[in-house]
Amino acid sequence: MTTTPPSRGRRRAPGRMERAAGRAAALQKPRVILALLLLLALTCVMLLDGYLRAEVGGDQRVRTGASSSDVPDDVLNGGPILSFRGGQATTVSVPDKTIALTFDDGPNPTWTPQVLKILQKYDVPGTFFLVGSMVSRYPGIVDDLVDQGNEVGIHTFTHVDLSYQSDARVTREIEQTQLALAGAAGITTTLFRAPYSSETDAIDNYSWPVYEKLGEDGYTSVFIDTDSDDWKKPGVSKIIKWATPEDGEGASVLFHDAGGERSQTIKALPQYIEKMKAKGYTFTTISGVMAEQGATAPAAAPRGGAGQGATADEGDRLQAAHHQATGTTLYEGKALIAAVRVAEWTVPALSAGLMVVGVAVLGRFGMMLLLARRHYRQRNRRRFGWGPAVTRPVTVIVPAYNEKECIANTLASLARSTHPIEVVVVDDGSTDGTSEIAREAARSLGMTNVRVIRQENAGKPAALNNGVRSASHDIVVMMDGDTVFEADTVRQLVQPFADPKVGAVAGNAKVGNRDTVIGAWQHIEYVMGFNLDRRMYDLLRCMPTIPGAIGAFRREAVLEVGGMSEDTLAEDTDITIAMHRAGWRVVYQEHARAWTEAPGSLKQLWSQRYRWSYGTMQALWKHRKSLTDRGPSGRFGRVGMPLVVIFQIVTPVFAPLIDVFTAYSMIFVDFEAALLAWLAVLGVQLFCAAYAFRLDREKYRYLLMMPLQQLAYRQMMYLVLIHSCITALTGGRLRWQKLKRTGEVGTPAGAGG
Structure with a gap:
């Protein structure tokens, strides 16, 4: 040895x-x-996208037979508009020969614009109860809806039945929808309709605490008098028939502009409006009903809305139930809309990338198997050298x-x-x-x-x-x-x-x-x-x-x-x-x-x-x-x-x-x-x-x-x-890295296993 x-190369400076x-x-x-x-960030984007894509279906009830003993009789037998002015439950009915057209589950990029076009053609306002996740995905439609003079209300963020949810979940569903509305149209609202709700006589002991809580927070809960049941897709004639009040009574009428295929609704709506106008009916919003009956919407935004009352110089853009979003709510709402836009672009792009990666990975496996087998046979032939x-x-x-x-x-x-x-x-x-x-x-x-x-x-x-x-x-x-x-x-x-x-x-x-x-x-x-x-x-x-x-x-x-x-x-x-x-x-x-x-x-x-x-x-x-x-x-x-x-x-x-x-x-x-x-x-x-x-x-x-x-x-x-x-x-540079060794790998006896 x-x-x-x-x-004796070039010496380096010590250290x-x-x-x-x-x-x-x-x-x-x-x-x-x-x-x-x-x-x-990738994980959060995908979770946000999945959260926004919660399925919205028909408004059929998800539970039946619950007791309503805790609900006051005058609420069960009252009108479709429920508020808690002064802490007291009060209902408001729609006047005779008056229709408050309401739409649930939107906005939808296919059906909502068609509904808006029909309403604009007949100069009829509507009240749209919007799902927050849909608002955040289609903010432009909401902005157009409000600009046209329609009214909006909250239909929760994920279309969940609030009856079985915790107070924290209820608050979160409302606040997230308010943020979405603020980011989309610069407003918040005092109107609320619960998913899977119908007439006031369907309020039970499970749902009543939710309405009480929201009423304390300044929200007006809206129910229906007449249901078109258009989500069942029974045909245009039945939709019109079921949406028509009896004997000239006023009604809060329910249609859907989202939540499924709504072509029958689009066909029925203009015929329905023409029919009701021919019978002498007028059309208004929920706030219009309350104003006519002397029960105005709250003067300040409810808790969670973080807005302020509209002033006269804000013009006709704001309905009585709407409040201008300001301060933190406005900026948080815009941030939510921006995040959703990123998710809406990122997830489909990643999905396409995944398809390419999947094909590449499987192609690689196939190529490795074929070529490795050929290599093994070639190198292990008896005559190979x-x-x-x-x-x-x-x-x-x-x-x-x-x-x-x-x-x-x-x-x-x-x-x-x-x-x-x-x-x-x-x-x-x-x-x-x-x-x-x-x-x-x-x-x-x-x-x-x-x-x-x-x-x-x-x-x-x-x-x-x-x-x-x-x-x-x-x-x-x-x-x-x-x-x-x-x-x-x-x-x-x-x-x-x-x-x-x-x-x-x-x-x-x-x-x-x-x-x-x-x-x-x-x-x-x-x-x-x-x-x-x-x-x-x-x-x-x-x-x-x-x-x-x-x-x-x-x-x-x-x-x-x-x-x-x-x-x-x-x-x-x-x-x-x-x-x-x-x-x-x-x-x-x-x-x-x-x-x-x-x-x-x-x-x-x-x-x-x-x-x-x-x-x-x-x-x-x-x-x-x-x-x-x-x-x-x-x-x-x-x-x-x-x-x-x-x-x-x-x-x-x-x-x-x-x-x-x-x-x-x-x-x-x-x-x-x-x-x-x-x-x-x-x-x-x-x-x-x-x-x-x-x-x-x-x-x-x-x-x-x-x-x-x-x-x-x-x-x-x-x-x-x-x-x-x-x-x-x-940019960056690493030197020869030294990993910690134990010396546990000794001289092998032969081929491993």
């Missing part, structure tokens, strides 16, 4: 690396927070930075190599005695073929380049300081160099510490996501990465492309693409296995995958001109670059939408159908993973962790990619 003194690392760490936290905020056996010695380069826990195991595994090797350990300024431990391990193992080179801390690319310059042989094998090889690994890894066109070989990296949850997740990822991918890329001749844990290169090829570059955080991807562009072939050798210690905590895993993701983006951007490369050297740009961008950046960023939309669909659409769809996707992934495990002869028991991996691990990888994208947009 020989020892080489520290390299420079530490200061750079400190600055990088300080920049990472805001980016992580921003990534989490993006995920939270790369050429004459490669038996000449090779140099194994081990870059190490503070690897005291692992370096002895790494050298012990190399001592068992069945192929002649020279080992060059490049200590990149370690402070934990890595170089001394390496020398002692080599002595105790009787390894005379080990050289330990110390250099000032300059990063992993510099350490690898130092090793390449110091190598004695024309083939160099690169491995990490926390990795161990099987005895036959080096011999298997270098056999493809029998083909003079091969410039680099990727080995089969295995997770050694796989008996933890995080380790099992990464084990699945390595077998399925990495090695199955490499079979596909190998067959397509566009391998994007030689893994740092196990890779072999022709020394002349490394020097030809300028060695390991410090331009990116993914020097392995960078040099792989550079070798493709230089005309060298890069292949995958599945039988050359290396066992590496994967990150043991979520924090370390985040740090590693962030570096990989960001480094890959940097490498792809650096080699973007490969898209226009010609000839055989341009194959990576034509095939590999698009595949990597689609499958390693774009698709993973949007892949969590599968889980997010599954949750969305379970809550707001169809629980069983959404669950079955998610299980079907999981089944496809399990099948692919099982096939990958079969090819690598791994134990299937680790696949039991796959459902949990899909739920938790995929979301983390999404945040890592978002973090990387933010860093790419804002």
